[in-house]
Amino acid sequence: MPAVVSIAIAKSLEAVEREIPPDLAPLLPFQHGHLQVPDEMIDGKGMVKIGGGSGFIVDPSGIIVTNKHVVADKDAAYTVLTDGGEKFEAEILARDPMDDVAIIKIKSPKNNFPIVALGDSGKVELGESVLAIGNALGIFKNTVSAGIISGLARSIRAASEMDAKPAIQELRGLIQTDAAINPGNSGGPLVNLHGEAIGINAAIVFGAQNLGFAIPIAAVRRDLDDLKTHGRIRRPLLGLRYMMLDAHLKEKMKLSVDHGAIIIGQMPHAEAIIPGSPADKAKLKERDIIVACNGETLTSEHTIQDFLEKMEVGDVMNLKVMRGKKEFAANVVLAERK
Numbered sequence: 001m002p003a004v005v006s007i008a009i010a011k012s013l014e015a016v017e018r019e020i021p022p023d024l025a026p027l028l029p030f031q032h033g034h035l036q037v038p039d040e041m042i043d044g045k046g047m048v049k050i051g052g053g054s055g056f057i058v059d060p061s062g063i064i065v066t067n068k069h070v071v072a073d074k075d076a077a078y079t080v081l082t083d084g085g086e087k088f089e090a091e092i093l094a095r096d097p098m099d100d101v102a103i104i105k106i107k108s109p110k111n112n113f114p115i116v117a118l119g120d121s122g123k124v125e126l127g128e129s130v131l132a133i134g135n136a137l138g139i140f141k142n143t144v145s146a147g148i149i150s151g152l153a154r155s156i157r158a159a160s161e162m163d164a165k166p167a168i169q170e171l172r173g174l175i176q177t178d179a180a181i182n183p184g185n186s187g188g189p190l191v192n193l194h195g196e197a198i199g200i201n202a203a204i205v206f207g208a209q210n211l212g213f214a215i216p217i218a219a220v221r222r223d224l225d226d227l228k229t230h231g232r233i234r235r236p237l238l239g240l241r242y243m244m245l246d247a248h249l250k251e252k253m254k255l256s257v258d259h260g261a262i263i264i265g266q267m268p269h270a271e272a273i274i275p276g277s278p279a280d281k282a283k284l285k286e287r288d289i290i291v292a293c294n295g296e297t298l299t300s301e302h303t304i305q306d307f308l309e310k311m312e313v314g315d316v317m318n319l320k321v322m323r324g325k326k327e328f329a330a331n332v333v334l335a336e337r338k
Contacts (some may be wrong), residue, residue, distance in 0.1 A: 005082055053135065054201070119217060244299070
């Protein structure tokens with residue numbers, strides 16, 4: 001418990017005013033040209049509190065793990081509040097470009113902060129008892145809820161409650177739990193009965209009961225190792241957009257196969273192949289269908305993203321590709337995602 005922290009998010013009044021949508025401004029209280037903000041939303045430095053989340057200390061020097069969406073705003077200031085009531089400024093060390101993980105550090109000369117030990121998410125079992133800890137609703141710090149592991153390797157599409165215009169992100173390989181997770185719990189630890197963090201509380205399903213999701217702690221271990229070795233988080237880039245195929249899409253698009261990943265720009269002005277990327281250098285083209293990766297068939301449950309999660313920058317991804325009715329092999333050297 002002493003190693004679980006709350007993270008307060010604040011911005012200047014001017015920054016908050018700039019981000020107000022024009023159609024919403026007439027409905028808000030303004031006086032003398034400035035937004036009127038309740039006193040309880042102003043911190044000691046005159047900044048406006050705009051949100052909060054959770055995190056947990058993993059190194060005595062004050063290194064904290066949290067969700068990327070908690071500290072996604074590069075214009076905001078972040079303050080760490082400990083269970084003992086201390087307040088510290090936070091420095092953002094790294095944000096994972098693929099997973100919803102971020103690493104921050106307390107700005108303090110102290111080197112004896114309590115820590116949460118990291119467990120092994122690869123050994124998590126269905127039905128195992130767990131606790132979720134975090135700053136529930138941004139009000140009730142270090143709230144503890146109990147539950148079990150309800151599912152493994154779950155995939156969801158999630159949007160951050162902290163964004164005015166939230167981008168949808170696909171999260172894969174998640175741990176599902178029925179331990180109560182609420183807004184504000186994001187970034188807190190999901191711990192086993194040995195007191196080890198096996199995941200980061202990351203997402204809930206609104207309108208449902210007892211459906212919470214955590215990012216496996218293996219992703220955190222990888223990111224911490226990258227930060228220590230390279231000074232940043234290094235994630236592999238293939239450089240293409242794709243859609244997973246099934247029997248319905250095969251018929252609708254008149255394709256020759258009902259599985260695999262078809263390379264396609266899924267949004268207007270979104271390129272199917274990123275120029276200069278490993279996929280581009282491997283001469284892959286839009287409408288090519290990648291049917292297998294590293295010798296394994298691609299399906300909706302086993303996607304390209306699942307392979308990328310297990311690979312490193314510089315690794316070679318061996319692809320089996322269909323172009324029309326012709327099949328060929330492509331060996332792609334993965335680059336670093338920026």
